[in-house]
Amino acid sequence: MAKHETPLLDELEKGPWPSFVTDIKRQAEKSPQCWDILGQLELSFKERITHWKHGGIVGVFGYGGGIVGRYSDLPKRFPGVEHFHTVRLAQPASKYYSTKHLRDICDLWEKYGSGMTNMHGSTGDIVMLGCRTEALEPFFYDLTHNLQQDLGGSGSNLRTPANCLGQSRCEWSCYDTEEACHHLTMHYQDEIHRPAFPYKFKFKFSGCPNDCVAAIARSDVAVIGTWRDNIRIDQAAVKEYIAGNIPANGGAHSGRDWGKFDIQKEVLALCPTECMWMEGGELKIDDAECTRCMHCLNVMPRALRPGVEQGASICVGAKAPILDGAQFATLIVPFMKVSADNEFEELIEFIEKIWDWWMEDGKNRERVGETMQRVGLPTFIKVMGLEPIPQHVKEPRSNPYVFWQEEEVEGGWERDVEEFRARHAA
Amino acid sequence: MALTNDELKAAILKKAETAPKPQLYIKDFYACDPDSKPRVIKNAANDLVKEGKMMFWSSGSTTMYAMKNRIKDEEGEGGVN
Ligand code: HEM
Ligand code: HEM
Ligand code: SF4
Ligand code: SF4
Numbered sequence: 425m426a427k428h429e430t431p432l433l434d435e436l437e438k439g440p441w442p443s444f445v446t447d448i449k450r451q452a453e454k455s456p457q458c459w460d461i462l463g464q465l466e467l468s469f470k471e472r473i474t475h476w477k478h479g480g481i482v483g484v485f486g487y488g489g490g491i492v493g494r495y496s497d498l499p500k501r502f503p504g505v506e507h508f509h510t511v512r513l514a515q516p517a518s519k520y521y522s523t524k525h526l527r528d529i530c531d532l533w534e535k536y537g538s539g540m541t542n543m544h545g546s547t548g549d550i551v552m553l554g555c556r557t558e559a560l561e562p563f564f565y566d567l568t569h570n571l572q573q574d575l576g577g578s579g580s581n582l583r584t585p586a587n588c589l590g591q592s593r594c595e596w597s598c599y600d601t602e603e604a605c606h607h608l609t610m611h612y613q614d615e616i617h618r619p620a621f622p623y624k625f626k627f628k629f630s631g632c633p634n635d636c637v638a639a640i641a642r643s644d645v646a647v648i649g650t651w652r653d654n655i656r657i658d659q660a661a662v663k664e665y666i667a668g669n670i671p672a673n674g675g676a677h678s679g680r681d682w683g684k685f686d687i688q689k690e691v692l693a694l695c696p697t698e699c700m701w702m703e704g705g706e707l708k709i710d711d712a713e714c715t716r717c718m719h720c721l722n723v724m725p726r727a728l729r730p731g732v733e734q735g736a737s738i739c740v741g742a743k744a745p746i747l748d749g750a751q752f753a754t755l756i757v758p759f760m761k762v763s764a765d766n767e768f769e770e771l772i773e774f775i776e777k778i779w780d781w782w783m784e785d786g787k788n789r790e791r792v793g794e795t796m797q798r799v800g801l802p803t804f805i806k807v808m809g810l811e812p813i814p815q816h817v818k819e820p821r822s823n824p825y826v827f828w829q830e831e832e833v834e835g836g837w838e839r840d841v842e843e844f845r846a847r848h849a850a
Numbered sequence: 851m852a853l854t855n856d857e858l859k860a861a862i863l864k865k866a867e868t869a870p871k872p873q874l875y876i877k878d879f880y881a882c883d884p885d886s887k888p889r890v891i892k893n894a895a896n897d898l899v900k901e902g903k904m905m906f907w908s909s910g911s912t913t914m915y916a917m918k919n920r921i922k923d924e925e926g927e928g929g930v931n
Contacts, residue, residue, distance in 0.1 A: 479909035481921070488899060492910035510910075579906070579913035580876065618896045619906065619913035620889075622877055783888035788875040789912055 427456070428463030432470065448540070455539045457504030457554065464502045475502075482509050482557055484564040488618040490575030491560060507556040511537070511563070512549035512576035514609070514616075517602040518589040519544065528571050536563035548586035548628075548637075549576035580623055582615035587629035588636040590649075596721065597631025598649030598734035599762040605629050607768055608775075620779075622786045627775070632730065633716045639739075639753070644792045645775055646739040646753045647762060651731035654711040655720070661727035662687075662707045672723050691720050736762045738774060740804075741793025751793050754801065756808065758815045774808075781807045802827070852885040858894045863917075866904055872920035873907050879915070 426449070437443045445462070452458035464475050480493030492510040499506035513529065529550065533539055538554030545551035555563065567573050576584035585608055588594070590601030608627065609616065615625075628639035631649040639646035664670045665685060671678060672685050687707075692700045699713035700720065707727075709720075716737075721728045738760055739753030760770055778792060786795040796804045805812055830836045853861065861882035866874060879891050895915055898904040907914045907921060 479907065481905055481907055483906055483908075486900065488896065488906045488913060489908070493908065494910075578910055579908040581913070618899075619876065619908075620892055622875065624911060779889075780887070783892075784880075788877055 426462075427452075427459035428466060430462050430466040433462055433466050451539050454534065457508075457538055458540065460496075460502035460504030461508070461538075461554070464496060464498065464505055467498075476508075482560065484560050484575070486617070487564075487575060489578045489581040489616065492578050505554070508538070508554040509557065509560065511552040511555065511560070512545065512547065512578055512584065513552065513567070514574045514576040514584045515544055515548055515550050515586070517587055517605045517609075518592055519548075520589075520592070525571065525573075529567075529573065532563065532566055532571065536566075546642075547576065547583055549584050575617070577616045577624075580619040580621050581617070581625075582612050582620060583624055583626045584616065585609050585627050585629070586637050588631050590629070590631040594631055595725070596634065596649075596718075596730055598651055598730055599631065599736055600764060601629040601631045601647075601649070603764045604647065604762055604768055604771070607764065608772070611768075611772065621783060623789050623791055625779075625782075625792065633718045633737075634722070639742075641742050641750070641752055642744070643742055643753065644740065645778065646742060647736045647771065648739065649730075649734065649762075650716050650737045650759065651734045652759045653731035653733040655709055655714065655731060656729040657707055657709070658727050658729075659706050662724065663705070665724050665727055670724075670726050674725055691723050694719055735759050738771075740778065741791070741796045743791040743793045746791075747794065748797075751797075753793070754796065755815055756805070756810070758813070777808055852890070853883045855894060855897075858883055858886060858891065859898055862891070862895055862898060863903060866915060866917045867920070873914040873916045875912075875914055 430445075433445045436445045448458050448462055452462070468474055475497050477495040477497050480495060482491050482493035483489070484491065490512050492512070494508045494510060496502050496505040496508065529552075530539070530541065533541060533552050533555075536555055536559040537552055540553040542551035542553060564575070567575075585605045587601040587605035588597070590597040590599070592602055614620070625645075626643040627645040627647065628637045628643040629647045630637050630639045633648055633650060635646075635648055639648055661670065665672060666687050668685055672690065687702070692702070695714075696717050696719070697713045697715050699710040701708050711731075721730065736759075737755060738757040740756045741751065742753035743751050757774065760774070762768060762771055782792045782795055785799070786792060790798075799807075801816060802812065805816060852858075862879050865879060865882055869878065876888075876892055876895060879895055880888060882891065895904065899906055899915070903917075904915050905918050905921070907916050
């Protein structure tokens with residue numbers, strides 16, 4: 425039986441879509457503290473102000489992350505949410521787990537918490553919503569000892585790394601995203617579990633430029649698979665697509681009749697760099713101009729495949745809109761080998777160079793992308809010990825100022841003023 | 851010359867005890883020893899938490915350090931701003 429009147433929230437149950445209000449009411453029958461979530465939220469809707477306090481001192485012994493303290497500012501009125509801490513669990517690479525593991529996690533959470541979960545949070549973690557401070561240690565003990573399941577990251581820590589399912593299921597993956605994600609997760613346990621930085625830091629791994637984990641929008645270091653040779657073309661399959669014998673986009677748009685497949689209209693004309701054409705019945709690509717947008721490969725997966733020289737592009741500095749607007753990551757390294765053979769040595773070296781600089785020069789609560797913006801890309805590239813390359817330039821020729829270093833100029837900055845004045849009187 | 855680990859910890863504790871605000875960012879401790887790398891200072895501060903001498907305060911997105919006796923628990927009256 426509902427504990428509070430919630431006429432405003434009840435409105436949210438009326439549409440044809442699933443409703444979190446209905447979900448919480450159902451869970452409240454099992455976990456009565458959930459009634460107070462609805463009561464407090466209804467009050468917030470009415471008063472147009474939140475009744476959650478921000479942050480606090482919660483954690484489990486030895487960990488400085490993974491648990492986000494949340495308290496109601498009306499504990500007497502809503503005792504069920506007096507404490508309502510969030511616990512983040514590290515999701516396994518690609519989010520593969522058995523249903524048994526999920527059931528065990530849910531059972532454990534009904535024992536110690538509200539039973540409410542968020543599968544998965546935007547961070548990638550499995551999110552357990554709502555428990556009291558005194559339940560944290562016993563929950564953590566059972567979690568680690570019985571389920572072999574670790575907490576994720578929160579606060580000024582390295583956040584739980586995330587990856588697309590990569591080579592486990594996807595033919596486009598240009599490196600083993602699962603191995604990379606798992607290896608770096610294990611390598612940086614201390615950084616994940618204890619605060620390490622001026623602010624949060626994330627890396628995410630996508631196997632190809634389709635970027636299914638949205639690494640370029642969501643991570644401080646985005647590792648996005650790519651190739652540096654040519655797109656592999658099966659001309660016979662191209663002909664089959666043109667003849668309509670293979671459905672375009674793997675049949676993904678087959679719910680409606682879109683008419684006969686038109687390679688000119690649907691592929692060539694949509695190539696953003698206009699580097700594709702038909703010649704003598706064959707598809708041609710000027711690969712030097714290809715920007716790896718994946719469109720043609722997505723439309724004709726049986727005919728086109730990534731090249732064989734595979735690795736990843738590294739982009740740095742994405743963030744959500746907290747201070748300034750949202751920002752995508754900037755391309756820093758166009759091609760890097762990403763391989764378990766050398767334990768991801770190059771990538772680790774790159775990441776630590778960023779950390780050393782950002783920990784020192786980044787301001788409190790400044791994401792690395794904001795630090796980069798503050799100092800400018802040329803400075804960041806110099807800090808990283810990289811040579812500027814055309815791929816770093818967003819709009820060529822829009823800035824006429826070229827800055828030379830003294831050692832790059834013959835004779836340096838020193839000149840013979842006497843000799844100059846002999847020719848040009850002051 | 852960089853401070854030894856024990857000297858560094860003592861300097862961090864002194865700062866945490868005497869700073870005007872009870873909650874401190876990790877960067878606030880960098881000044882305890884300009885010759886130590888940020889990561890060395892971070893490790894010393896985290897050790898002090900492990901030893902129970904300091905504690906973490908987290909908003910969820912940012913983590914700060916504080917002395918236990920200088921900070922009021924959210925669960926008590928008033929709480930931290
Ligand atoms: C007090 C005297 C002057 C002041 C305050 C002044 C100020 C400026 C400023 C603010 C600019 C724009 C700079 C930029 O776009 O970054 C400029 C550009 C320029 N000024 Fe002056 N100026 C002065 C005298 C002169 C004189 C005497 C000459 C020529 C004999 C001159 C020739 C130019 C030229 C050619 C530019 C364009 C430079 C370029 O686009 O690369 N200025 N000036
Ligand atoms: C045959 C003689 C000259 C040639 C061929 C020449 C050519 C050029 C060219 C190609 C530019 C670049 C235009 C651009 O950036 O779009 C330029 C800019 C400029 N020239 Fe000349 N120039 C000559 C003589 C002179 C003289 C005698 C003066 C000054 C007394 C002068 C002052 C400038 C200035 C101030 C600019 C910069 C304009 C700006 O920043 O918008 N030029 N010139
Ligand atoms: S990002 Fe690319 S490799 Fe990874 S799952 Fe998506 S399409 Fe496949
Ligand atoms: S991947 Fe994109 S840019 Fe490259 S050839 Fe195909 S459509 Fe053009």
